[in-house]
Amino acid sequence: MVPSRAGGRAGKSLSHQATRGMMFMLLQTFGTKAVSLGGQVVLAWLLLREDFGLFAMAITVLGFATLVQQAGLREVLIHRQAKFERWATAAFWMSLVIGFVAMVIVLAMAPLAVRFYGEPQLLGMLVVLSISLPLKTLGIVPRAYLQSQMRFQALAITGWSRDTFEVLLTISFALLGFGVYSFVLPRPIVAACETAALWRIARPRVRRSLHLRRWKYLINDSMLSIVVAFLAMVMMQGDYIILGAMYPADIVGIYFFAYRISVQTIAMLNSNLAQVLLPALSHLQHDRERQIRGYLRGLRMLAIFTVPACFMTSAVADPLIRLVFQERWHEAIPIVQLLCVGMAFHAVTGNTGGLLMRAQGRFKTLAVLTLIRVGCFLVMVYAGATFWGPVGVAGAVTLFYMTIGQITFFFGIGGGLGSFRRMSEVLSSPLLCGAGAIGLAWWFSTAILPATTLGFGVEIVTIGALGGLGYALLAWRLMREPIEDIRGKLRGLRPGQKG
Numbered sequence: 354m355v356p357s358r359a360g361g362r363a364g365k366s367l368s369h370q371a372t373r374g375m376m377f378m379l380l381q382t383f384g385t386k387a388v389s390l391g392g393q394v395v396l397a398w399l400l401l402r403e404d405f406g407l408f409a410m411a412i413t414v415l416g417f418a419t420l421v422q423q424a425g426l427r428e429v430l431i432h433r434q435a436k437f438e439r440w441a442t443a444a445f446w447m448s449l450v451i452g453f454v455a456m457v458i459v460l461a462m463a464p465l466a467v468r469f470y471g472e473p474q475l476l477g478m479l480v481v482l483s484i485s486l487p488l489k490t491l492g493i494v495p496r497a498y499l500q501s502q503m504r505f506q507a508l509a510i511t512g513w514s515r516d517t518f519e520v521l522l523t524i525s526f527a528l529l530g531f532g533v534y535s536f537v538l539p540r541p542i543v544a545a546c547e548t549a550a551l552w553r554i555a556r557p558r559v560r561r562s563l564h565l566r567r568w569k570y571l572i573n574d575s576m577l578s579i580v581v582a583f584l585a586m587v588m589m590q591g592d593y594i595i596l597g598a599m600y601p602a603d604i605v606g607i608y609f610f611a612y613r614i615s616v617q618t619i620a621m622l623n624s625n626l627a628q629v630l631l632p633a634l635s636h637l638q639h640d641r642e643r644q645i646r647g648y649l650r651g652l653r654m655l656a657i658f659t660v661p662a663c664f665m666t667s668a669v670a671d672p673l674i675r676l677v678f679q680e681r682w683h684e685a686i687p688i689v690q691l692l693c694v695g696m697a698f699h700a701v702t703g704n705t706g707g708l709l710m711r712a713q714g715r716f717k718t719l720a721v722l723t724l725i726r727v728g729c730f731l732v733m734v735y736a737g738a739t740f741w742g743p744v745g746v747a748g749a750v751t752l753f754y755m756t757i758g759q760i761t762f763f764f765g766i767g768g769g770l771g772s773f774r775r776m777s778e779v780l781s782s783p784l785l786c787g788a789g790a791i792g793l794a795w796w797f798s799t800a801i802l803p804a805t806t807l808g809f810g811v812e813i814v815t816i817g818a819l820g821g822l823g824y825a826l827l828a829w830r831l832m833r834e835p836i837e838d839i840r841g842k843l844r845g846l847r848p849g850q851k852g
Contacts, residue, residue, distance in 0.1 A: 384513050384517075385512070385513055385516045385517070386617055388516060388517045388520050389516065389520060389617050390614075390617065391520075392520035392521075392523065392524060393613060393614065393617075394677055394678070395524050395527075396523065396524065396527060396535070397610065397678050397679065397682055398678075398679065399524070399527040399528065399535075400527055400532065400533070400535065401532075401603075401606075402602075402603040402606035402607060402610070402681060402682075403533075403602045403603050403606055404532055404533040404535075404536070404606065405605075405606035405607075405609045405610050406597075406601075406602035406603055406604070406605035406606030406607075406609060407472060407474055407475065407478065407533045407602050407606075408478070408533060408536040408537070408609070409593045409597070409605050409606065409608075409609035410466070410470050410472060410475060410593065410597050410602070410605065411466075411475055411478045411479055411482060411536075411537065412590070412593070413466075413590040413593050413594050413597070414459060414462050414463070414466045414475075414479055415459060415479070415482050415483075415486075416586050416589065416590050417458075417462075417583070417586055417590070418455040418456075418458045418459045418462070418483070418486060419455065419486070419586075426444050426447065426448050426451075426493050426494075426497070430444055430493075430494070430497035430498075430501065431497055431500055431501055437497075437498060437501055437557075438557075438558055440567065441494050441498070441557050441558060441559055442558075442559050442560045442562065442563075442564050443563070443564035443565075443567035444493065444494055444497075445493075445494045445559045446563045446564070448490040448491070448493045448494065449487065449490060449491060451490060452486050452487030452488075452489070452490030452491070453486075453487050455483075455486040455487070455490070456483045456484070456486045456487055459479055459482065459483035459486065460479070460480065460483050462479070463475065463476050463479040463480065463483075464476065466479065469597075469598065470597050470598070470602075472602060474533060477534075478533065478534065478536075478537045481534070481537045481538060481540070481541065482537050482540055482541075484540075484541040485540040485541040485543075485544040488541060488544035488545045488548055489544045489547075489548065491548045491552075492544075492547060492548035492551045492552070494555075494557055494559065495548075495551040495552050495554070495555035495556075495557055496508070496551055496555075498555045498557040499551070499554065499555050504554075504555075507554050507555075511547065511550050511551060511554070514547075514550070515543055515546070515547045518539075518543055518546065519539050519540075519543045522538070522539035522542060522543065523535050523536060523539050526538050526539065580716075580720050581707065581716060581719050581720050581723050584720065584723040584724055584726075584727045585707075585723060585727075587727050587731070588723075588726060588727045588730045588731075591727070591730060591731050591734055592608070592612075592734050592738075592746050592750060593605060593608075593609065595731070595734050595735055595738050595746070596608055596738055596743060596746060599738055599739075600738075600742065600743070604742065604743055605743075607682070607684050607685050607688065607743055608685075608688060608743040608746060608747070610682060610685050611685035611688035611689045611692060611743075611747065612688075612692060614666070614670070614685075614689050615663075615666065615667075615688075615689050615692035615693045615696055616692070616696065644709065645709065645766050645767070648708065648709045648766070649766065649775055649778070649779060650838070652701055652702065652779050653778070653779050653835045653838075654835065654838070654839055655700070655701055656700075656701045656779055656780060656783040657783055657828065657832060657835060657836065657839070659697070659700040659701060659783075660697045660700070660701065660780075660783035660784055660786075660787045661783070661786070661787040661790075661791060661820075661821075661824045663693045663694070663696040663697035663700060663787075664693070664694070664697055664787040664788060664791040664792070664820075665791055665816070665817065665820055665821075666689070666693045666696075667689070667690045667691075667693035667694055668791050668792070668794065668795040668816050668820065669812075669813045669816050669817065670686055670689040670690050670693065671686050671690070672808075672809035672810075672812040672813050672816075673809075673813055674686050674689065675809055676809040676810060676813070687744050687747070688743055688744055688747040691744070691747040691748050691750075691751045692747050692750060692751060694751055694755075695750055695751030695752070695753070695754035695755060696754070697784065697787065698754045698755050698758065698759070698780070698784075699754040699758055701779060701780060701783075702758075702759050702762035702776065702779065702780065703754050703758035703759060703761070703762065707719050707723070707761055707765070708765075709765045709766065710761070710765050718764065719761065719765075722760055722761045722764055723761065725757075725760065726757060726758065726760055726761065729753065729757045730750075730753050730757070730758075733749040733750075733752065733753050734746050734749050734750065734753075736749060737749030737750075759776070762776065763776065782828075782831045782832045783828075783832070785827075785831070786824050786827035786828050786831060786832070787824060789823070789827060790819075790820050790821075790822075790823030790824040790826075790827055791816070791820035791823070791824060793819070793820075793823060794815065794816045794818075794819035794820035794823060795816055795820070797815070797819060798811075798812045798815040798816050798819070799812065
């Protein structure tokens with residue numbers, strides 16, 4: 354049986370373990386964000402808009418194969434954490450087979466992608482990317498094992514090392530003149546290194562026997578998870594696919610560049626939050642109300658940090674891009690500004706809405722709600738792309754995140770009038786404080802500072818200082834209870850104190 358303790362330490366409460374995990378993941382997020390932003394700046398100078406666009410097109414193909422690669426096995430193993438060793442061997446061999454199936458799917462789809470997008474370079478790129486799929490599937494079992502044991506420190510260190518290594522390799526290949534292949538060549542190398550590290554750290558017990566009789570039970574439990582993941586992937590890649598079908602690679606590259614900037618914070622935060630909350634909530638699968646309270650408590654903590662970060666990125670996007678990046682990237686400014694506003698909503702509720710349903714095993718409901726969201730998303734993005742190009746797509750995505758994107762969160766916490774109140778408790782104060790403080794700082798800085806290179810730097814500092822100070826004061830006034838909760842949890846992490 355997998356013990357419900359982090360890193361093998363007994364006597365720790367579930368709340369303490371989850372909070373400790375969130376702190377480790379936040380540290381990883383900040384470290385990875387610094388590396389990723391630095392890498393983004395360097396790559397924007399070394400590579401062309403077409404390179405970013407081609408990579409975005411390749412990712413749309415790889416993303417769907419990744420669904421087959423994962424097959425929901427990690428979620429199933431975490432959900433069955435009490436009998437992990439019983440299912441680990443079957444999951445390992447099944448994941449390995451699935452990895453090679455995903456590789457074959459990418460190779461088969463590569464010629465079709467070339468014809469659809471009209472870009473011959475995609476063929477070689479997808480061949481390289483396909484190699485990473487079976488290498489990554491080998492890491493599913495040890496990663497699920499670490500999550501089940503709530504060993505978040507090991508996961509955080511591994512994740513930061515992976516992301517840093519990939520950025521450094523990408524820059525190295527770009528400096529050597531590999532062009533668009535700088536994005537794809539690091540993928541197999543990083544996947545092999547990460548998988549080796551996970552196995553060395555976790556060391557789950559896997560036997561040589563295939564345990565074929567248990568495969569059907571894993572497949573039955575994971576099929577709905579795959580359906581949900583497929584629909585989510587359609588939504589994640591839908592804007593790239595639609596833009597790629599309607600516009601040339603350099604236009605797709607502008608949007609992809611802007612999206613990478615706007616999504617960095619929430620992508621890392623939500624991925625890390627999922628690693629913490631899914632196993633923690635699965636421990637409470639027989640106490641639904643306690644599950645919901647713990648889930649909302651975690652989201653309130655997330656909102657305090659994430660919402661102002663999104664608004665701040667939107668506010669400084671114009672001077673930052675003009676100061677740091679070449680003129681060819683300036684068209685991305687309004688796209689970044691729009692997307693970051695939407696991310697403030699998406700970060701807290703939209704991207705985490707399915708966590709609670711997965712922990713409760715409500716995959717049918719989640720699949721229906723995700724289907725509705727996907728349909729609305731594609732219609733809105735297509736309309737935006739048709740009339741206003743990449744800026745229109747950014748506006749459509751932002752509007753979706755602010756409205757229909759909340760549907761999974763709403764029904765995940767029960768639906769009805771009570772859910773509106775709970776949504777308001779999570780979102781209203783951070784949105785009000787963030788928009789008020791950072792919006793005022795943005796207006797003040799743009800109204801008094803000249804549009805010069807020196808002015809750009811001063812503008813960024815002014816917005817950051819005034820907006821940050823204003824948000825802190827407003828947050829202390831309007832969000833005293835959750836802030837005190839965070840402070841109490843942090844004090845509980847000190848040696849010798851209970852969480």
